[in-house]
Amino acid sequence: MxxxxxxxxxxxxxxxxxxxxxxxxxxxxxxxxxxxxxxxxxxxxxxxxxxxxxxxxxxxxxxxxxxxxxxxxxxxxxxxxxxxxxxxxxxxxxxxxxxxxxxxxxxxxxxxxxxxxxxxxxxxxxxxxxxxxxxILGMPGLTAYACFHELCSPKKGENVFISAASGAVGQLVGQFAKLMGCYVVGSAGSKEKVDLLKNMFEFDEAFNYKEENDLDAALRRYFPEGIDIYFENVGGKMLDAVLLNMKTNGRIAVCGMISQYNFEKPEGVHNLFCLISKQIRMEGFLVGNYLHLYPKFHDFIIPFIKEGKISxxxxxxxxxxxxxxxxxxxxxxxxxxxxxxxxxxx
Known part of the structure; x- marks a missing residue:
């Protein structure tokens, strides 16, 4: 041409x-x-x-x-x-x-x-x-990196839950959490995705939310001591169940709410009082506020990619x-x- x-x-x-x-x-x-x-x-x-x-x-x-x-x-x-x-x-x-x-x-x-x-x-x-x-090197990767590290302030040994965990962002958050020495559980919508989370991304546990009649009970099963960090990608019923299972002084980073995007009137969340009773910090995230971290993020992630330590x-x-x-x-x-x-x- x-x-x-x-x-x-x-x-x-x-x-x-x-x-x-x-x-x-x-x-x-x-x-x-x-x-x-x-x-x-x-x-x-x-x-x-x-x-x-x-x-x-x-x-x-x-x-x-x-x-x-x-x-x-x-x-x-x-x-x-x-x-x-x-x-x-x-x-x-x-x-x-x-x-x-x-x-x-x-x-x-x-x-x-x-x-x-x-x-x-x-x-x-x-x-x-x-x-x-x-x-992984673009917007989803920076979202996972900045939202998890800047908003969640993770510490070794903490319990981390990620919804929509096999997606572009969730799969990375789980691996970053494992690198920090956290216990990590993810939810996804099929057996194939659950297997991916456990076998390729090495989550400690994962479950198919479509097979759970009671999300509160499912979370209590995987987090008997409660959740320190929730990386929110879904919203709605999942957020409601998570609030009941958060630890005191837990952190919720709100990255997305994909279950609500197609509703003219989004679902209500009923357990917000837990934010008070458990002193939970819940904060929204916009990646546009963190674009200055791209060089730092690339310096962090590229060696892991080349060494095969991040999938x-x-x-x-x-x-x-x-x-x-x-x-x-x-x-x-x-x-x-x-x-x-x-x-x-x-």
Missing amino acids: AKGEEVSNKQVLLKDYVVGFPKETDMVLNTGTISLKAPEGLEAVVVKNLYLSCDPYMRLCMKEQDRTSFLPSFAPGSVLTGHTVAKVVDSNHPNFKEGDLVWGINGWEEFSLITMTNFLHKIEHTDVPLSYYIG YVEDTVEGLDKAPGALIGLFSGRNVGKQVVVVGRE
């Missing part, structure tokens, strides 16, 4: 604001065109997208802005955006050149013109899988046309590990 050439560009657009459980038909595949030449006079780059990340927070961007929103909504008819890995095709920016591999926030499309390059980072370590930069599982689909289904699958637990869409190859 010549630099100045205009080429077809497949894209995934949001059809309209979503109410209730999202469907593949809420997204539209579109074919536009794009010039592979960066515009003169702008510090811009044109990239070929290689990998897209499917993340639960994107569901929150698919609804009309309201008082609970902390992210801007996708406009109906616009290209979805998310975390990507890409290759620079052309550049007018001094920090990027043709052929550079980059990661950051970008459109769900084959090619992109990027003018807000403050969201773009050059990939320095190419001896690990490139897709890791939207997973990471990806669930990969091929082709931009598979992206809507892959995103929707997050909310039924269809994915096993980090959901990745392969758009192109180097």
